[in-house]
Amino acid sequence: VSNDMTEGIIARFRTMAIHRPSVLVGHVVGSVLQSVASVVLVGAVGAAIGFRSTDATALEWLAAFGLLVLFALAFTWIAVGMGLISPNAEAASNNA
Template identity: 90%
Template sequence: ASVVLVGSVAVAIGFRSTDATALEWLAAFGLVVLFAVALTWIAVGMGLISPNAEAASNNALPLILLPLLSSAFVPVDGMPSWFQPIAEYQPFTPAIETLRGLLLGTEIGHNGWLALAWCVGLAMLGYFWSAAKFNSDPK
């Protein structure tokens, strides 16, 4: 529901993709949903290790900062050389570059596979971490 809401707002404020086919829109939607599921499982694990609600909200801070450290606002090539590896090798950059490729017609390259690998890897990590933590707590 949140993906549809954000997408609707983007279209309402002027986002247009003149080159994207219906299949590319579907792939973009699927990637965003998969990415949201992956981050949700990581957030569940963070919530389970937190002693209270305030700590749980603070534990998610690195997830909130990661898009700012990616290619979302500045191309990786335009960043200082010492910072480029940080921006390039984190989960948000391949996902953002794949979405740009699908919806704006830019080159995707290997970013599509990297984005899928990050999504599946983070989802599995978050799921197994959350399940282990949930099952280890006394009921």
């Protein structure tokens, strides 16, 4: 986000007829989808090497997955906010 803000791509988007927050929403959706893919991959590897839950129901697993998605969403918006207030990409990476 910080790179996009400092390198001028946002200025180019302002001249186009697009919804203003669509760039930020696109960053967030992409990051959350990447997080979901990694959670699914880790779960699949865990199941492949023998992890089994005897006490949790499918609904409880779905709730746990939903919480992980919400955490990814929250932390992604925090990172976007830090990228917006940082003057450049180096400062944004040092804020975390």
